[in-house]
Amino acid sequence: MPSNESAENNTQINIDIDTDTDTDTDTGAASSFQSHVVSRDNDGDMDMLASSVDTIEDIDIDVSSAKIETALNRAAAARDSLADCDGVLVAFSGGVDSAVVATLAYDALGSNAIACTAKSETLPAAELEDAHQVAAEIGLPHKIVSFSELNDENFVENGSDRCYHCRTMRLGRMYDAAHEHGIETVCDGTNASDADGGHRPGLDAVDELNITSPLREHGLDKEDVRIVAAAYGLSVAEKPSMACLSSRIPTGLEVTEDRLNRVEAAEAALRTWGFSQFRVRDHDGLARIEVGSDELTDALDIDFVTAVRERLQELGFEHVTLDLHGYETGSVSPENEQKSTETTSADRSIETIKERSNNKNTESSISAIVEPSYPTE
Structure with a gap:
């Protein structure tokens, strides 16, 4: 200000x-x-x-x-x-x-x-x-x-x-x-x-x-x-930017109708729960939720954690994570892929979450990604 x-x-x-x-x-x-x-x-x-x-x-x-x-x-x-x-x-x-x-x-x-x-x-x-x-x-x-x-x-x-x-x-x-x-x-x-x-x-x-x-x-x-x-008094003057659903799928992972449908349904749920700026990234069965930095506290509410875990599991996601970096445009885009250490770090975080969950033989749970996500636009 x-x-x-x-x-x-x-x-x-x-x-x-x-x-x-x-x-x-x-x-x-x-x-x-x-x-x-x-x-x-x-x-x-x-x-x-x-x-x-x-x-x-x-x-x-x-x-x-x-x-x-x-x-x-x-x-x-x-x-x-x-x-x-x-x-x-x-x-x-x-x-x-x-x-x-x-x-x-x-x-x-x-x-x-x-x-x-x-x-x-x-x-x-x-x-x-x-x-x-x-x-x-x-x-x-x-x-x-x-x-x-x-x-x-x-x-x-x-x-x-x-x-x-x-x-x-x-x-x-x-x-x-x-x-x-x-x-x-x-x-x-x-x-x-x-x-x-x-x-x-x-x-x-x-x-x-x-x-x-x-x-x-x-x-x-x-x-x-x-x-x-x-x-002009347009109602969309403050509307957050929105990209097509395929932007939620990391480069190299095939775009399918099933993946697009579950991402759309997952984001519809976030909209219903009152979030204004968000994305659900589909990492081949792992959902990475991004919300605006000012809404991270709401996303950590235990009632939301329970509800989003159950809903996204119903949609076919095996694991549910919250990205603590918050919403970032193009966070699964291929830009700056030469920064392999960042990409590898994000991949390793996701794989670690999958392995931990599988090793414990637990149902879908919500975790938090602290490592960098994919390079942004």
């Missing part, structure tokens, strides 16, 4: 923007963005855009006034670039990134923008329902296309390029849907932070297929995206 002496230049998002700060930021585009949001609301076209920039809804982030202005400048530029298209189809997961792109597209093009979600075994049912609700919030037509990554053996093998094969298939279906509607431009929610580095083979597919990524192209990073989502 910023100190009191910095309050003049730093503010919670719900506080009025101080446009008199001594920065060189050009506020013209941001002001235009604000006026456009308000005018859309006054026209009665989009009630969801009632929030003006100086009354942005409170979200859990501290930013400077200059950062807000920068985010809105970038959003205005992204929206204006979309306005040059005859129509766009947005690859739409219902998360904050694709929701912001969809909102900018609808703000720029109205009914010439479409949201499209690809339904497959790797998409949790709850996420599909969320996507439908968010599209309805925005006012966009919502198209659902179906496909199966499991039909591609390159995906099933779960190598380091799994995301490339998934994204190629998924975005290919998006182009098919776009052409059915006479639309040439397909957009996605890749933001500038996504392109900062790390193991992102899916971005290769985005580039190869000439997908338009307005957030990335206009420099909107993760923080910018949440600022813009709050400015």
Whole structure:
């Protein structure tokens, strides 16, 4: 949190923007963005855009006034670039990134923008329902296309390029849907932070297929995206990031429908129990639960331990562990695999837990992993 002496230049998002700060930021585009949001609301076209920039809804982030202005400048530029298209189809997961792109597209093009979600075994049912609700919030037509990554053996093998094969298939279906509607431009929610580095083979597919990524192209990073989502009053402004279910399976372990189903059911249970940021990683029968660092105490509650052990055992997991490092994005990704000592350490921890449990001839139990998990994104 910023100190009191910095309050003049730093503010919670719900506080009025101080446009008199001594920065060189050009506020013209941001002001235009604000006026456009308000005018859309006054026209009665989009009630969801009632929030003006100086009354942005409170979200859990501290930013400077200059950062807000920068985010809105970038959003205005992204929206204006979309306005040059005859129509766009947005690859739409219902998360904050694709929701912001969809909102900018609808703000720029109205009914010439479409949201499209690809339904497959790797998409949790709850996420599909969320996507439908968010599209309805925005006012966009919502198209659902179906496909199966499991039909591609390159995906099933779960190598380091799994995301490339998934994204190629998924975005290919998006182009098919776009052409059915006479639309040439397909957009996605890749933001500038996504392109900062790390193991992102899916971005290769985005580039190869000439997908338009307005957030990335206009420099909107993760923080910018949440600022813009709050400015538009989107319900997903604070929604935690969510990756496809196959990301819960370590590289090299085959992706199967059974594994995807039990991971989805296990995470549905965590959601029911009130956790907000979580993953259940499937290490070939060993469930490694990750929750946000602020929720670790709740995860150690004895009632939860008993309940989660019993539920995950019902789903087919032989062993249940809690990762004391807490939630980490991409913790089973292949990035930095050259750091073999870390990977070996994590593998050894998991195997030790299995061996101890088997040697004691006990039923499924919950343990804690203290060693590093797999390298993160």
